[in-house]
Each structure stands twice: as C-alpha cells, then as structure tokens.
Amino acid sequence: MKAVAEPTPSAESAIPAIPHLIGGERVSGTSGRSVAVFEPATGRHSGELPLASVKEVDVAVASAQAAFGQWRDVSIARRTKLMYAFRNLVADNAEEIARRLTAEHGKVLSDALGEVARGLENIEFACGLAEHLKGTYNEHASTGVDVYSVRRPLGVVAGITPFNFPAMVPLWMLPNAIACGNTFVLKPSERDPSAPTFIAELFHEAGFPPGVLNVVHGDKVAVDRLLEHPEVKAVSFVGSTPIARYVYETAASHGKRVQALAGAKNHLVVLPDADIDLAADSAVSAAYGSAGERCMAISVAVAVGDAADPLVDAIAARLEKLRIGPGTDPDSEMGPLITREHRDRVAEYVGIGDSEGATVVVDGRDAEFEGDGFFLGVTLLDHVTADMRVYQDEIFGPVLSVVRVESYHDAVDLMKNNQWGNGAAIFTRDGGAARQFQEDADAGMVGINVPIPVPVGYHSFGGWKDSAFGDTTMYGPEGIHFYTRPKVMTSRWPDPSRSAVDLGFPTNR
Numbered sequence: 001m002k003a004v005a006e007p008t009p010s011a012e013s014a015i016p017a018i019p020h021l022i023g024g025e026r027v028s029g030t031s032g033r034s035v036a037v038f039e040p041a042t043g044r045h046s047g048e049l050p051l052a053s054v055k056e057v058d059v060a061v062a063s064a065q066a067a068f069g070q071w072r073d074v075s076i077a078r079r080t081k082l083m084y085a086f087r088n089l090v091a092d093n094a095e096e097i098a099r100r101l102t103a104e105h106g107k108v109l110s111d112a113l114g115e116v117a118r119g120l121e122n123i124e125f126a127c128g129l130a131e132h133l134k135g136t137y138n139e140h141a142s143t144g145v146d147v148y149s150v151r152r153p154l155g156v157v158a159g160i161t162p163f164n165f166p167a168m169v170p171l172w173m174l175p176n177a178i179a180c181g182n183t184f185v186l187k188p189s190e191r192d193p194s195a196p197t198f199i200a201e202l203f204h205e206a207g208f209p210p211g212v213l214n215v216v217h218g219d220k221v222a223v224d225r226l227l228e229h230p231e232v233k234a235v236s237f238v239g240s241t242p243i244a245r246y247v248y249e250t251a252a253s254h255g256k257r258v259q260a261l262a263g264a265k266n267h268l269v270v271l272p273d274a275d276i277d278l279a280a281d282s283a284v285s286a287a288y289g290s291a292g293e294r295c296m297a298i299s300v301a302v303a304v305g306d307a308a309d310p311l312v313d314a315i316a317a318r319l320e321k322l323r324i325g326p327g328t329d330p331d332s333e334m335g336p337l338i339t340r341e342h343r344d345r346v347a348e349y350v351g352i353g354d355s356e357g358a359t360v361v362v363d364g365r366d367a368e369f370e371g372d373g374f375f376l377g378v379t380l381l382d383h384v385t386a387d388m389r390v391y392q393d394e395i396f397g398p399v400l401s402v403v404r405v406e407s408y409h410d411a412v413d414l415m416k417n418n419q420w421g422n423g424a425a426i427f428t429r430d431g432g433a434a435r436q437f438q439e440d441a442d443a444g445m446v447g448i449n450v451p452i453p454v455p456v457g458y459h460s461f462g463g464w465k466d467s468a469f470g471d472t473t474m475y476g477p478e479g480i481h482f483y484t485r486p487k488v489m490t491s492r493w494p495d496p497s498r499s500a501v502d503l504g505f506p507t508n509r
C-alpha cells in the first residue's frame with residue numbers, strides 16, 4: 001500500500017473520512033458511529049473518524065493473529081531491514097507527519113517536528129533487535145548440563161494512545177513490539193488520528209507483511225473489546241489516570257500483561273542558588289510548551305526560600321512576550337488547546353485558583369484571539385498551596401502554579417505527598433544538593449537543571465505512584481522485556497566417553 005498525503009473524502013460529505021487500516025488495507029467504518037475531528041487553530045470540522053464496533057475490532061485482531069503465525073519466524077536479518085526501511089520513510093516524511101500533528105493537535109510546527117524526532121529514536125532503538133533479542137547461556141550448569149534462555153514474542157498486542165503525542169506515543173510501543181516478533185493493533189486517540197494513521201501507512205510501504213500492524217479507530221467500545229479479547233496477549237496504554245487504572249485492572253483481570261502510563265503533576269524545584277534566568281526560561285518552555293498538554297509538562301514550580309520573588313518576576317516578564325497563535329505560523333510559540341471543552345475547563349481552573357486564594361499574576365482568560373480556534377492565554381498562579389484544587393488536579397493546560405516553601409526538605413515532602421510521580425526537576429548550582437535530589441525525588445524520571453527529563457530511546461520511560469500502573473515502563477530495554485516472555489532450556493547430553501561416535505576420550509574421564 002502506498003502512503004497518501006490526505007484522508008479519503010467520504011461519499012456522503014466533503015469532510016474527509018479517516019479509514020481504519022486492517023490487514024494492510026484502508027477500511028471504511030461500518031458501525032454507523034463516527035466522531036468529528038477538529039482543527040484546534042480554526043475550530044474547523046476537518047475530518048470524520050469512524051468508531052469501531054466490537055466486530056470491527058475482532059476483524060483487526062484476527063488479522064493480527066493470522067499474521068503472527070508467519071511474522072514471529074521471519075529472520076532477524078529481514079526484520080531489521082524492514083525496520084530500517086520504516087525508519088527511513090518516517091524520517092523522509094517528518095514534515096508531512098508534523099503538518100498533520102499541527103493541524104489536528106494544534107502544537108507549533110517546531111514542537112511537532114520534535115515529536116517526530118523523539119518517535120524516530122524509538123524506531124532506531126528497535127533497529128537493534130539482533131542485540132536486544134540475544135538470549136543467555138550457561139554451560140556446565142551441572143556435569144554435562146547446559147542452561148540457556150531465549151525471549152519469545154507474546155502474540156497479538158494492543159496499544160491505546162492519548163491525544164497529546166499522537167505520533168510519538170504509538171512509536172514508543174509498536175517498533176519494539178513488532179521487532180520482537182509480535183503483531184500489533186493500535187487504537188489511537190480519536191482527537192487527532194491522522195498522524196498515526198499516516199505512520200501506519202508508511203509502515204506498510206516499508207514492506208512489512210499485511211496484518212503485522214493494524215489501526216482501529218474508536219472509543220470505549222473498541223478499547224473494552226481489546227481489553228477482554230482472548231487473542232490479545234498484552235496491552236500498552238498511555239492516557240489519564242482514571243482510564244489507565246481502569247485499563248490496567250480490566251486487562252489484568254482478563255489475564256493480560258499490562259503497562260498503563262497515566263497522568264502527572266510534575267514539580268520543578270528552584271533552590272535559592274539557582275541560575276534564575278535559566279530556571280525561568282526552562283519553566284516557561286516546560287510549562288507552556290505544547291499549551292501545557294504534555295505528561296512531562298512542569299505544572300508546579302516549587303520556589304525555595306529567597307528564590308521565589310525573582311523567579312515569579314522572571315517568569316511573568318517572559319510571559320508578556322510569549323507569542324500565541326496557529327501552530328503553522330513560524331512566529332507562534334504556543335498553539336491552541338485540543339478541544340473547545342478542554343479549553344473551557346482549563347479556563348475554569350484559573351477561576352478556581354483565584355477563588356481558592358492563589359494570586360493570579362498572569363490571567364490567561366484576559367488574552368483575546370480572533371476566530372473560532374480553541375486558544376487560551378497563559379496563566380501564572382502564585383502562593384498556591386497543597387490543599388488547593390489547582391495544585392491537586394491535573395489541569396493539562398497552560399497554567400503554572402508556584403508553591404513557595406521554606407526549605408529543600410519542604411519541597412521534597414510536598415512531592416512525596418503528591419498523588420503523582422512522573423517527572424521531577426531541580427535547578428541548583430550545588431552538586432551535593434543535586435545528587436541528594438536524585439535520591440529524594442519521588443518520581444520515575446529526574447532532571448538536574450533539565451526541566452523535562454524524558455529519557456532517550458535507549459533508556460525507558462515511566463513514572464511512579466499514580467503516573468503508571470504495571471511493573472514495566474515503556475520503550476527501550478523495558479519495552480523489549482514487556483513484549484517478550486522468557487523460555488529457558490536445560491539440556492544434558494551423554495558423557496562424551498559414552499557417545500556413539502568415538503571422540504577419543506579416555507574411558508575413566
């Protein structure tokens with residue numbers, strides 16, 4: 001199948017219909033249910049997405065199951081070549097993928113290109129499958145006994161992904177899963193499905209057999225079927241905490257392996273000795289980049305002691321200059337939010353913060369925008385405390401809360417008592433404090449003068465506490481572990497002196 005640039009126009013209307021991809025073919029929805037896809041920068045209804053029925057999910061799983069029979073035995077050499085071809089196609093089409101991301105998600109083009117680059121890292125890691133799939137071997141475990149292990153694929157695995165990284169998060173999952181010999185059913189977010197669908201088309205163009213990767217679009221109906229389907233052996237999920245918990249519990253109760261990454265409230269601790277300009281620049285890009293719709297976004301700046309006033313002033317000064325506009329405009333530094341409803345919900349939180357007693361230093365509701373796009377200005381809340389909803393809830397928008405504390409230990413305690421533990425960062429010039437923070441931070445990923453410590457593709461990604469369910473984090477070495485199961489062989493061969501062939505050993509050996 002040749003990848004195409006645009007979704008297929010539906011017969012009934014001028015709004016393009018986005019297809020499922022099953023068995024290597026574009027397939028129109030037959031459930032009779034669909035949902036509108038919007039361009040957040042304009043509010044335009046830009047696509048219509050079919051929502052799969054149980055029957056359509058079953059067809060996708062059957063296609064993956066049929067492909068698994070052959071795919072698991074395709075040689076490592078061939079799998080590696082195909083993965084390199086896929087890598088090159090994604091690299092060659094980075095701008096087209098980014099264009100789709102900007103259109104349906106709203107993030108600025110440079111962010112969208114960054115997302116593709118991070119996704120590419122995961123394909124590149126999977127290209128090293130020969131190394132990742134090496135087994136282990138012990139000779140002479142006992143006299144004449146050798147023990148060795150290999151890692152085998154699981155079968156059909158499913159990936160269910162969120163709206164905020166519609167290209168990168170599927171690429172956290174499917175390259176490793178498929179490199180390991182599994183086949184895959186992807187259920188992308190229904191908000192911005194064009195980029196992952198296009199990537200799946202590139203995957204087929206690379207030459208992978210039909211059915212190795214299938215894409216079904218859908219909502220809870222499709223997700224629930226994947227969670228209970230007897231032929232789905234493992235589920236990778238990324239999304240909000242309530243749904244991650246539900247996915248984890250439901251899939252596990254159906255006997256599946258599950259990894260479910262979830263929501264976050266990431267803290268950036270600024271010590272009094274920090275370079276305040278560096279901390280403020282980092283806080284602004286990490287809190288407001290991608291309109292705050294990143295699971296590793298900084299949503300709480302914890303100002304320790306004397307750091308507070310200069311930090312708040314420095315952030316506020318930067319916000320005056322921050323340019324908000326359509327992601328296609330090269331001057332824009334921040335785009336719109338994903339939907340009108342989400343934009344309104346985030347704006348409501350600014351009001352909640354105000355009524356709870358936080359100081360609204362910059363109020364995003366004051367910003368004015370032309371047109372029907374889902375834009376909101378940036379908000380900076382100061383004097384936020386741990387009992388406020390703006391501190392406790394994941395807002396997932398361009399709102400940064402500043403919590404003032406007296407000491408480093410207060411900052412650490414604040415994080416310990418928080419529900420989530422995805423990322424945490426510290427800004428300081430003190431090596432001892434930085435090293436201590438590595439140990440004390442109650443989070444899965446820690447940054448030292450780095451606000452968003454997303455691990456490179458050859459490490460693994462995952463948070464602690466309510467930011468992740470399951471015991472294996474995503475991509476990198478833990479991804480290989482998740483998508484394979486061990487088989488251990490113990491072998492004994494006759495003593496060489498008793499071999500049927502005369503090997504020339506003395507008989508009393």
Ligand code: NAD
Pocket residue numbers: 160161162163164165187188189190218219220223224238239240241243244261262263264294295394396422463467
């Ligand atoms: P979401 O939980 O609403 O949706 C995620 C996926 O679950 C989508 O594919 C959606 O179709 C499906 N889904 C939604 N409701 C469902 C239901 N009731 N039953 C079954 N399936 C359902 O998340 P979102 O709004 O798309 O993404 C934003 C969230 O994802 C934020 O909370 C963010 O922190 C989180 N996130 C976490 C990470 C991480 O690595 N920890 C990464 C990216 C995003």
